[in-house]
Amino acid sequence: MAGLRGSSQRFGYQVLVNGFYQRLATSWEIRQSLLCVGLDPDPDKLPSRIIGHRFPLLEFNRQIIDATGDYACAFKLQIAYYSAVGAERQLEQTIAYARDAFPDMPVILDAKRGDIGSTARMYAREAFERYGADAVTVNPYMGFDTVTPFTDYGDRGVILICRTSNPGSGDLQELKSGDCPVYQHIARRAVRDWNGNRNLALVVGALYPDALSRVRGIVGDMPLLVPGIGAQGGDLDAVLECGLDSRGVGLMINVSRDILYAGTQDDFARSASLKAESYRDRINAARAQTSLTSVS
Amino acid sequence: MAGLRGSSQRFGYQVLVNGFYQRLATSWEIRQSLLCVGLDPDPDKLPSRIIGHRFPLLEFNRQIIDATGDYACAFKLQIAYYSAVGAERQLEQTIAYARDAFPDMPVILDAKRGDIGSTARMYAREAFERYGADAVTVNPYMGFDTVTPFTDYGDRGVILICRTSNPGSGDLQELKSGDCPVYQHIARRAVRDWNGNRNLALVVGALYPDALSRVRGIVGDMPLLVPGIGAQGGDLDAVLECGLDSRGVGLMINVSRDILYAGTQDDFARSASLKAESYRDRINAARAQTSLTSVS
Numbered sequence: 001m002a003g004l005r006g007s008s009q010r011f012g013y014q015v016l017v018n019g020f021y022q023r024l025a026t027s028w029e030i031r032q033s034l035l036c037v038g039l040d041p042d043p044d045k046l047p048s049r050i051i052g053h054r055f056p057l058l059e060f061n062r063q064i065i066d067a068t069g070d071y072a073c074a075f076k077l078q079i080a081y082y083s084a085v086g087a088e089r090q091l092e093q094t095i096a097y098a099r100d101a102f103p104d105m106p107v108i109l110d111a112k113r114g115d116i117g118s119t120a121r122m123y124a125r126e127a128f129e130r131y132g133a134d135a136v137t138v139n140p141y142m143g144f145d146t147v148t149p150f151t152d153y154g155d156r157g158v159i160l161i162c163r164t165s166n167p168g169s170g171d172l173q174e175l176k177s178g179d180c181p182v183y184q185h186i187a188r189r190a191v192r193d194w195n196g197n198r199n200l201a202l203v204v205g206a207l208y209p210d211a212l213s214r215v216r217g218i219v220g221d222m223p224l225l226v227p228g229i230g231a232q233g234g235d236l237d238a239v240l241e242c243g244l245d246s247r248g249v250g251l252m253i254n255v256s257r258d259i260l261y262a263g264t265q266d267d268f269a270r271s272a273s274l275k276a277e278s279y280r281d282r283i284n285a286a287r288a289q290t291s292l293t294s295v296s
Numbered sequence: 297m298a299g300l301r302g303s304s305q306r307f308g309y310q311v312l313v314n315g316f317y318q319r320l321a322t323s324w325e326i327r328q329s330l331l332c333v334g335l336d337p338d339p340d341k342l343p344s345r346i347i348g349h350r351f352p353l354l355e356f357n358r359q360i361i362d363a364t365g366d367y368a369c370a371f372k373l374q375i376a377y378y379s380a381v382g383a384e385r386q387l388e389q390t391i392a393y394a395r396d397a398f399p400d401m402p403v404i405l406d407a408k409r410g411d412i413g414s415t416a417r418m419y420a421r422e423a424f425e426r427y428g429a430d431a432v433t434v435n436p437y438m439g440f441d442t443v444t445p446f447t448d449y450g451d452r453g454v455i456l457i458c459r460t461s462n463p464g465s466g467d468l469q470e471l472k473s474g475d476c477p478v479y480q481h482i483a484r485r486a487v488r489d490w491n492g493n494r495n496l497a498l499v500v501g502a503l504y505p506d507a508l509s510r511v512r513g514i515v516g517d518m519p520l521l522v523p524g525i526g527a528q529g530g531d532l533d534a535v536l537e538c539g540l541d542s543r544g545v546g547l548m549i550n551v552s553r554d555i556l557y558a559g560t561q562d563d564f565a566r567s568a569s570l571k572a573e574s575y576r577d578r579i580n581a582a583r584a585q586t587s588l589t590s591v592s
Binding site: 040042078080081083084085086088112113114115116117118119120122123125126129130139140141142143144145146147161164166167168169170171172173175176177178182185186189227 | 336338374376377379380381382384408409410411412413414415416418419421422425426435436437438439440441442443457460462463464465466467468469471472473474478481482485523
């Protein structure tokens with residue numbers, strides 16, 4: 001990835017040894033993929049022969065990890081799918097399995113935690129020590145002191161909710177304050193004031209490319225986690241046009257359901273593999289197109 | 297509690313049979329207390345003979361519940377203190393114990409969840425089905441459609457983060473949009489648009505009585521969960537003056553650390569009991585003073 005060091009210095013990021021930015025950049029490079037595979041196994045949607053397994057979520061995840069890891073830059077695990085059914089142990093074991101299978105793959109715990117300092121320290125302990133995640137999603141509504149217990153783990157990543165694209169996402173995120181909406185205040189504070197440990201990233205949904213473009217304009221090469229492609233219907237070309245950073249990377253484009261449930265029964269792993277490969281290739285084709293467009 | 301039905305009808309609340317509002321109002325009435333006891337056992341602060349117990353968090357909680365329940369209107373369990381150390385089973389058992397010991401006591405799961413619909417449904421299942429909580433705290437930053445999977449459980453309460461009083465709470469909550477700051481938009485939407493199932497409440501911290509007063513002015517008799525008394529230093533008199541509803545109730549004033557760690561070793565339960573009784577009495581003395589002041 002020629003120019004990575006130059007770009008990262010230009011935008012003021014110190015690439016920590018074994019830090020989240022570095023691990024993510026390495027993963028983008030060696031797998032040539034911006035696809036993040038979401039391991040959110042809905043108990044009601046698992047193939048019937050998996051449901052009969054003693055540890056169905058773990059078994060399903062193992063097969064999905066094996067099938068998709070070659071096409072992904074990261075795995076993201078939505079903790080609610082485990083905590084709803086008391087499957088924390090299967091979450092731990094899934095992460096351990098992913099570590100064995102793809103040792104250099106960043107693992108993101110999607111937990112959207114957010115609370116006062118003493119409680120946030122417990123949540124950080126949950127994400128980084130108990131589960132050993134490389135990064136965790138955090139809701140910044142309660143303010144920066146609720147974020148620092150996470151960013152204090154300097155070798156881990158902290159991905160703040162900024163602009164999502166669910167139906168009610170504008171209720172608070174789009175409230176205009178001063179010269180811009182609330183979500184842009186988060187992007188500004190993240191890049192200017194809150195990123196002392198150089199381990200922040202932001203969540204920006206795929207359905208509003210204009211918001212993605214504005215956030216990218218504010219944060220330089222800070223990584224962005226982009227949900228909303230696939231089952232939620234975001235436009236991949238628009239995401240790449242608006243979201244790529246100066247190096248032609250910078251995105252973790254998450255797809256969960258559309259990969260996990262690409263097949264229905266015995267073929268689910270094979271179908272997931274083909275779907276993940278297809279997403280990687282579509283993303284890379286659109287990247288190539290975007291870079292051609294920006295050159296011309 | 298004379299006039300309760302009249303007041304609740306006046307403010308448009310339908311008191312559901314066995315609904316959260318009703319259970320809370322009953323608890324305020326029969327125990328004559330607005331104190332919420334926070335069961336947030338920090339593993340580093342437990343008495344040494346508890347640490348040696350096989351299930352230390354459960355054992356500590358059982359003794360605290362027995363010692364303080366007569367003086368409380370609710371118990372609140374901060375889930376991070378359990379999930380950080382893999383103690384979900386002790387959390388389940390604590391709630392079951394509280395149900396046995398005080399069957400009519402509302403139990404609040406303080407989880408501050410918030411995510412898109414399909415994930416929020418999993419979090420609601422976690423809070424209401426797995427843990428059987430009467431109410432759960434929710435972060436509304438992602439918008440109303442992320443709240444409805446919780447409010448759809450019409451017999452449970454949903455307590456939205458509105459205005460907290462941690463050091464960085466103003467970073468986003470106080471951003472002014474139109475004629476008021478973001479947190480007041482939440483209060484307005486909560487009372488006008490989001491409370492179709494009549495089961496919302498709000499979190500408003502104790503350190504900014506002015507914010508408490510403004511929220512109370514917006515939401516009528518909607519219940520407010522008020523952290524920040526005790527270890528965090530909020531002014532109890534100001535909280536009551538600004539936060540009581542038209543019926544002289546309406547508050548769940550949470551105290552955690554100041555009660556849990558009132559004693560240090562073998563006397564911890566007795567010390568917690570005395571401290572909880574003292575808080576209840578101080579709150580009721582201030583309530584009496586407030587009602588005298590408002591009459592004169």
